[in-house]
Structure formats: structure tokens, C-alpha cells
Amino acid sequence: MSVKQKVIAIDGPSASGKGTVASRVAAALGFDYLDSGALYRLTALYAQQQHAEWHDEAAVAALAERLPAEFKDGSIWLDGQDVSEAIRTEAIGMGASAVAQLPKVRAALLQRQRDFLGDKGLVGDGRDMGSVVFPEAALKIFLTASAQVRAERRAKQLGLPCEGVAFDRILSDIEARDEADRRRAVAPLQQLPDALLLDTTDLGIEESVKKVLDWYSKV
Numbered sequence: 001m002s003v004k005q006k007v008i009a010i011d012g013p014s015a016s017g018k019g020t021v022a023s024r025v026a027a028a029l030g031f032d033y034l035d036s037g038a039l040y041r042l043t044a045l046y047a048q049q050q051h052a053e054w055h056d057e058a059a060v061a062a063l064a065e066r067l068p069a070e071f072k073d074g075s076i077w078l079d080g081q082d083v084s085e086a087i088r089t090e091a092i093g094m095g096a097s098a099v100a101q102l103p104k105v106r107a108a109l110l111q112r113q114r115d116f117l118g119d120k121g122l123v124g125d126g127r128d129m130g131s132v133v134f135p136e137a138a139l140k141i142f143l144t145a146s147a148q149v150r151a152e153r154r155a156k157q158l159g160l161p162c163e164g165v166a167f168d169r170i171l172s173d174i175e176a177r178d179e180a181d182r183r184r185a186v187a188p189l190q191q192l193p194d195a196l197l198l199d200t201t202d203l204g205i206e207e208s209v210k211k212v213l214d215w216y217s218k219v
Contacts, residue, residue, distance in 0.1 A: 044095030
């Protein structure tokens with residue numbers, strides 16, 4: 001029988017709130033936190049800065065292998081620059097989705113993600129935390145919400161109204177990214193048979209965090 005890792009793997013689509021939930025669960029348990037999506041966003045941004053096309057697998061994978069990224073003091077740094085805001089744009093989100101479809105890029109970032117697991121335990125969020133990165137995680141969760149609600153959350157995050165042209169663009173970007181994540185050949189976004197479903201469409205952050213902590217207390 002395989003030994004379960006001290007990991008809570010939270011997977012889900014873009015803007016589902018999994019990052020906020022995962023980081024709060026990690027804080028509550030005293031675990032480390034891995035935002036795997038940030039690594040793909042950093043790779044997309046780094047490729048852009050180095051003038052590499054996102055679909056150029058060999059070039060982007062080479063950049064991913066030497067990605068000069070740091071997570072420190074609550075900020076995300078790339079090559080000595082604080083890029084916490086820069087990696088959160090919709091354009092870089094689409095870039096992250098594009099580079100995440102490249103097998104050599106995923107392979108380059110795989111061990112880097114696994115190295116985040118230390119003695120304290122880890123809460124990781126992403127698209128393939130439970131399926132690929134930590135298949136022996138003690139608890140696997142698929143966290144989602146309707147595309148409409150996710151678009152509204154993203155709009156509020158950006159200080160935009162939940163209607164109009166800008167909102168319609170956010171919604172269509174989210175739907176396009178969902179489709180790309182589901183259809184990719186490598187590690188597609190999906191709910192695993194052993195993952196618990198957490199639909200946050202009608203749940204607040206605190207309710208969602210409590211649900212995860214309750215589940216973990218029973219594993």
C-alpha cells in the first residue's frame with residue numbers, strides 16, 4: 001500500500017478561488033503553500049521578456065528549466081523584479097495556459113513543484129496537483145464555480161463593473177481558458193475519481209476554507 005503524502009492538492013479552473021482557499025488553509029494548518037499556476041504564469045512572462053514565442057516548446061522549456069523565480073515576503077519575483085501584479089493579467093493568464101500545454105515545459109517544472117514539499121506539509125493549488133504532481137496526496141479537492149461567478153470575482157478583483165464590454169471580455173477569456181485546459185493532451189483539467197468536489201458558486205471564502213479543514217481532519 002502506498003504511503004499518503006502530507007499534501008492537500010486543490011485543483012480547479014481559472015478564477016475559481018482555489019488560490020485564496022489554498023493559502024488560507026495552509027496558514028490555518030501551518031503548512032507551506034504552492035501556487036503552481038504562478039510558475040506557469042512566470043514562465044509565460046519570462047518567455048515574453050526573452051522574446052520567445054509561447055508555442056516554441058524547446059525555447060520555453062529551456063527557459064522554464066532555469067526560471068529565475070523566487071517566492072518571498074508574500075511577493076513573487078522574477079529575475080530580481082517583483083512581478084506579483086504583472087503575472088496576474090489576463091494576457092499572461094492565456095500565455096500560462098498556452099505554455100502549460102507543452103509537455104517539455106510541464107516536465108521542466110514538475111520536480112520544481114515537488115521540491116516545495118517539506119516536513120511541515122503542503123497545500124498546493126493548480127490544474128494537475130492531484131493527478132500528476134502529488135498523486136499520493138492525503139486529500140484531493142476539485143474546487144470550481146460557475147464561469148459567470150468566476151468572471152464576477154475576477155472583475156471585482158480588477159475593480160471593474162460586472163457588466164459591459166470589459167466584463168464580457170473577462171467572461172469569454174475564462175471560458176476560453178477552461179476549454180484549453182480541458183482539451184490539452186497533457187494533464188488536462190479534470191476532477192479525479194478520488195477528489196472531493198467543492199463548488200464555491202454559492203459559498204464564501206470562509207465557508208470554503210472550513211469545508212477543506214473539516215475534510216482534512218477526517219483523513
